[in-house]
Amino acid sequence: MNQTGLPARRTAHHLLMQITTEGRLMAELIAGGALAQLANDDRARAQRLATDALRGLDRADRMLKPYLKKTPTDHVLNALRLGVIELCGGEAAHGVVNAYVEIVARNKRTQSMKGLTNAVLRKIAAEGPEGWHKRAVPLTPGWLRQPLVAAWGRDAVTAMEAVHFGGAPLDLSAKTDAQAVADATGGQVLASGSVRIMNAGQVSTLAGYATGDWWVQDAAAAIPVKLLGDVSGLKVLDLCAAPGGKAMQLAAAGADVTAVDLSSRRMERVAENLARTGLKARTVVSDAFAFTEGGFDAILLDAPCSATGTIRRHPDLPYAKDGSEFGALIDQQESMIDHALSLLKPGGRLVFCTCSLLPDEGEVQIEEALSRHAGLTVEPPVAAGIDPAWITDEGGLRLRPDYWSDLGGMDGFYMAVLRKPA
Structure with missing residues (x-):
């Protein structure tokens, strides 16, 4: 994603701000038109970037911590988090750093932090994917993690967090023949009878969508x-x-x-x-x-x-x-x-x-x-x-x-x- 990806990055930053500071849900924001002004490619990019950032938020914060004397404002912190996600995902440092420096600089309250943003992200770029992968799986926020540990034990919650971090494949329920749906879509039939597809891509382009052979259901x-x-x-x-x-x-x-x-x-x-x-x-x-x-x-x-x-x-x-x-x-x-x-x-x-x-x-x-x-x-x-x-x-x-x-x-x-x- 080069500098032409700035609209997607700004929108991803807006989504992250609304979720982490206003308590809004992603689905609610999208339904309210948060992505409406973007081209289709940018729309998918912004949602994917915000989703990846949320999955890896705890790990991103741990990567940032050695380079920050104190926690910056939410506007700057969320820009840094997104920068970490992109840099550790292999995006070219020049475009990523410039984009998030610009996002920070455009806000009058944070424009004085553009130098810090530039310096921190360049240090993250030096660590790159290797620094990312040596960190532990992101933890669930404490307000939820504590009751889950009380209910299921620490080992089980750690295993759940690993699955959460990995995201979810696409599951389908077949109207009639699950094996036929699996064969047509490149999926596999699970023991429960659902069809699971890894890396499915656009749902509406899958075989059998238009003819109503299946519906999406975990x-x-x-x-x-x-x-x-x-x-x-x-x-x-x-x-x-x-x-x-x-x-x-x-x-x-x-x-x-x-x-x-x-x-x-x-x-x-x-x-x-x-x-x-x-x-x-x-x-x-x-x-x-x-x-x-x-x-x-x-x-x-x-x-x-x-x-x-x-x-x-x-x-x-x-x-x-x-x-x-x-x-x-x-x-x-x-x-x-x-x-x-x-x-x-x-x-x-x-x-x-x-x-x-x-x-x-x-x-x-x-x-x-x-x-x-x-x-x-x-x-x-x-x-x-x-x-x-x-x-x-x-x-x-x-x-x-x-x-x-x-x-x-x-x-x-x-x-x-x-x-x-x-």
Whole structure:
């Protein structure tokens, strides 16, 4: 990336500033038009650069520390971080250093720091990729790392961090034939039945996209529906359905699907995905608690949560959040479980799941639901690819990023099948 890449670099710097100082999420910024003014190549470059910086932020800070007497302002620090990422990724020093010196100089409050920026980045350039690779894997920010270590132990969290740093391959759920999708896209079929593609590139150019043969869905996120087994002919509710992967799984398996989500914009995406794949489901824009239609054979509740299991794909999350909202989410999940159970017919099944690594959003929720509802039971999780070691004491399934690490890992997830008394 030479000096012509300045617009992409400035945008990457803006993204990093918004995430690390304003608590904004990358998806929210992009949806709000943060990349809209860039050409397509620059748009991809800016997003990739910001994402790489977030994955390596802790390592970048450790590389910078010997060259800084004190921590500079956020504007300068984020420029330096991006410079480290590029220089250690093999970009030519001249263009990188000049670009970030200019970004620092353009801000009146930091223009006096352009000399420091130049000097520090030239020292980083001298270290180069060799200096980068001898540093340890980046650590998760302390506010999240501490509860994860308490839950899973230091060794497990270190293994998760290695997977987070490596990023995520692309997983697909096939409408019918997973092996045919794997053959057409150059992927492999995982033990759970998902198709995994390494270095996939542009999703919409993959074979089978236009014909709706598959949809993007992390392998872990595809397992909750599979725990229901044969759903053909069953009346199934997908509560909190967007972006629609689970609704499409259910529809492809022959269920009579009702998909409910609060966001009209996100539900438009569900409708688009259903149309592309030629699958049918009834879509309802509604708050979950305002939806009171009952008599469902099965309900899938992928409840709003901390999303701490998705860091390999969303490295902005631990820098945009601080955990302060998690208590409210946990209370909401409890209420949603109770509400969903009220919509089930007697003997019906509820699959509760969250893409969280925190036991309070998984194992603890099920333990407390069992104590609140007499006769409620947990069914043993049965599906292809499940390692018995993943089954938890209360009968749910705990997935972690470090599982299948040799294949690129998986999202952190918790799921359990609850049976309502007949």
